[in-house]
Amino acid sequence: MRLVKLPAMSLQPGMFIAELDRPWLETPFALQGFVVRDSNEILYVSRYVDHVYVDADYLGTRQHLSLCTEPTHRPPRERLELKADMQAAKVCFENAAAALDTVFDSLRAGRESDIQSVQEAINPLIKTIFRNQEATAALVRLKESGDYRFEHGVSMAVWAAILGRQIGLPADDLETLALGCALSDVGMTQLPQQLLHHTEALDDSQRRIVRAHPAMGSELLAESSRINFEVLAIVENHHERLDGSGYPRGVEGAAIPLLARIAGLVDTYDAMIKPRPWATARTSHDAVQELIDAKDVLFQGALVEQFIQAIGLFPTGTLVELNSGEVGIVTRQNQTRRLKPEVVVVLDRERERLDAVEILDLANQSPDQERWITRELLPGSFGVDSEEYFL
Structure with missing residues (x-):
């Protein structure tokens, strides 16, 4: 695809807008890439952007482009540019993991916890997604594994914020979603220590104990501090599944809150691409294929499709x-x-x-x-x- 930069007011009906001069999320446009139908849409687009990048090879665009326009190809970026953004994201990631570690330790010891500190540590990480989503996603995928319990929660927060941004969630909802994902396994702090360090597949009795952690986590957070009820809903429902096969309550479909549906999807994806004591890591491509196979069974099909759109079939860093x-x-x-x-x-x-x-x-x-x-x-x-x- 050849991209041609045009002033928004120079658009013609039939042209395909492939990119904008600013992130799509900063505009009210429902679609990322669309064909301009009439002059009213041209005026509407020009209210929010100064320039657009149109697909020079799209039929309607090709018919209208004049010979004086020059195709704009993205120049190859130095990997140092991505490297700098990833290093900045790494600092935010580690700060968030450290804050989560402290909260988990407090709850495990029965002490009062500072949930607000996790929110304050997670928010800068969300900002790195807006600055360079690909760099932040690549960091989560490439980062040398530390303690899975904490890093998995922060990784979930990143994947969820990426998906939430893709579907156009407002900033307040993104913060709620990221916090809920980070805290989703807080109920694990109440489980026997031997289960947390178990290196083999669980038997039925152990599995029943572990499956109580979403409800335990929600109750624990509700008792320990004043917290957004939507965060509690994420923690309690992130293992529920669309067809009712999840836990702890076996709810299904629209009864599962949207933010919890997102959390469940990204929880599964991140668990598949990370090595575990009882399972090797899968490629992102294999993990995505499994999500596709589970569309409209375990996970909402539209969310699966938007997640794939957001991270790519071969994500950055693979x-x-x-x-x-x-x-x-x-x-x-x-x-x-x-x-x-x-x-x-x-x-x-x-x-x-x-x-x-x-x-x-x-x-x-x-x-x-x-x-x-x-x-x-x-x-x-x-x-x-x-x-x-x-x-």
Whole structure:
């Protein structure tokens, strides 16, 4: 796709708007990418943006573009740009995990906890998503694993905020959603310690105990401090499922609050892509495929689709193999061509490390030398540590 920058008032009916001069979430437009139908829509668009980027290859656009306009291709970004944003996000992530650790320790010891400190630590992390969503998402995917109990909650908060932003939730709801996700496993502080450190699959009696943690967490938070009832609903319902097969109450469909439905989806995704004592990590592609298989059964189909739109089929930070045999790391999404992101090629065809990495835009190649992604690889494949390229 060739992008052409135009003043909003220079739009013509039939043109396809692919990008704006500001984030879509900062506008009232319901769709991310749409065809302009008439002059009223042109006036409406121009009220909120100064310039737009239109698809030069879209039929209606091509018919109206004049010869004097120049296609605008995104220049390859230096990975240092992404690296700087990821390092900033890492500080926010670790602050949030530390705040959550402190609260969990207080609750485990029966002391009063400062829930507000978690909110204050989570909010800067949400801001990093607005500044550079891809960098924050890549950090969560690449970060060396610490204590799963705390980092999983913060990771959930990030994935949920990304999905919430994608569907247009207002800022207050994003903060509530992120806090609820961060605290979703707080009930685990009341479980026997041996269960928390269990390294094998649980038996039926152990599973029944663990499945009480959402209700226990909600009750614990309600007793320990004044807290938004929507946060309590997230904590209590994040393991409920659309078809009623979840726990602790087995509620289904619309009876599960929207924010809890989001929390349940991202909880499942993050658990699948992280290594556990009893299970190896899956690739994001495999995890997404499982979510697709569970559409309108365990998870609301529209939320699954929007989550995939938000993170990409091959998310930023994932390790991929190209049809050429080369290995690279996804560094940027292409919002209109999901299978063709920007990739930093780090290994050659013989899987030898390149002296100088190559930045390859899969959506902008000559047809006779086209490369594409054949599969996603697990982190660490062929000895590639993705973190060294970003963190």
